[in-house]
Amino acid sequence: MKTQRISEVVFKAMARSLSLEENCFLSQCGEQATPQPRFNFYPKCGGPGLVLGLKPHADGSAIAIVLQDKNVEGLQLLKDNQWFKAPIIPEALLINVGDQVEISSNGMFKSPVHRVVTNSKRNRISVSVFYGPETDKEIKPFDRLVDNSRPRLYKKVKNYCDICFQYYQQGKRPIDAAKLPL
Numbered sequence: 001m002k003t004q005r006i007s008e009v010v011f012k013a014m015a016r017s018l019s020l021e022e023n024c025f026l027s028q029c030g031e032q033a034t035p036q037p038r039f040n041f042y043p044k045c046g047g048p049g050l051v052l053g054l055k056p057h058a059d060g061s062a063i064a065i066v067l068q069d070k071n072v073e074g075l076q077l078l079k080d081n082q083w084f085k086a087p088i089i090p091e092a093l094l095i096n097v098g099d100q101v102e103i104s105s106n107g108m109f110k111s112p113v114h115r116v117v118t119n120s121k122r123n124r125i126s127v128s129v130f131y132g133p134e135t136d137k138e139i140k141p142f143d144r145l146v147d148n149s150r151p152r153l154y155k156k157v158k159n160y161c162d163i164c165f166q167y168y169q170q171g172k173r174p175i176d177a178a179k180l181p182l
């Protein structure tokens, strides 16, 4: 899977959709940004209403490219306090916006909270490839997206993923630590 190329196309398209210079997300990430793949296996589970495959979280990366199981659904996204199922579209790649794109786009793109539920009859697999900035790169809202009508919403962050795990364990959202008081 040529995920590097896909990430470039997606980052450029997101920049153009905000009328920004097309390399802005890519240059924030830097040249050495390495993909972080994760292979997920969710065993079938006798109590699917009681046990989650992956608890609610938002991805800490800039984007994630997800190849979902072709036959077993499970991914759900939170919108207006309701969980919505991600449909199965065989061979399709799902692109998820992560916290670091929410920060650099000053909230124009939202990093959705999502979870994975278990299935009582079938195992499920998925592959996520996370793209984010190289170590020590500073991420902050693009100046072009900050003005009087849209104030700066987030502080600068660095090595953001380091705090993500800690927040995840505590059931908190790391992006809340980056929010500026309104």
Ligand SMILES: O=C(O)CCC(=O)C(=O)O
Pocket (backbone or CB within 6 Å): 038, 040, 054, 059, 066, 068, 074, 075, 114, 116, 125, 126, 127, 128
């Ligand atoms: O299994 C999935 O469909 C999504 C996995 C996910 O959210 C993640 O790896 O962060």
Ligand SMILES: [Fe+2]
Pocket (backbone or CB within 6 Å): 057, 058, 059, 114
């Ligand atoms: Fe995720």
